[in-house]
Amino acid sequence: MQRRVVCVDxxxxxxxxxxxxxxxxxxxxxxxxxxxxxxxxxxNALCGTPVLIDCHQVEKIEPPRRxxxxxxxxxxxxxxxxxxxxEAKAFDKTVTRKPIVKxxxxxx
Numbered sequence: 439m440q441r442r443v444v445c446v447d448x449x450x451x452x453x454x455x456x457x458x459x460x461x462x463x464x465x466x467x468x469x470x471x472x473x474x475x476x477x478x479x480x481x482n483a484l485c486g487t488p489v490l491i492d493c494h495q496v497e498k499i500e501p502p503r504r505x506x507x508x509x510x511x512x513x514x515x516x517x518x519x520x521x522x523x524x525e526a527k528a529f530d531k532t533v534t535r536k537p538i539v540k541x542x543x544x545x546x
Contacts, residue, residue: 506530 471479506523509530513521521529 508535509533 468479468483472483506526506529510521510526512533513526513529
């Protein structure tokens with residue numbers, strides 16, 4: 439097993455080194471395409487920097503949604519089998535959880 443890990447590590451490092459050797463040529467090629475006003479290359483180059491922000495890429499923060507995933511895991515730990523959807527929902531109502539707090543309140 440140890441021999442396989444070493445072989446995989448050597449293989450990955452070999453590919454990584456090869457990719458790193460290609461980076462300067464790739465940058466030169468991208469620069470040439472930008473000079474020729476290749477629209478896709480220009481867009482890719484600018485989207486990778488904070489210069490151009492795609493208006494369609496708006497961060498959407500969804501409100502927290504309660505799932506019964508943790509109830510399924512707790513049910514499995516208690517009974518040794520996975521619950522049905524109905525069992526998970528019923529079991530979820532019996533589980534008490536501490537609220538998740540991301541910070542502390544400073545009291546003056």
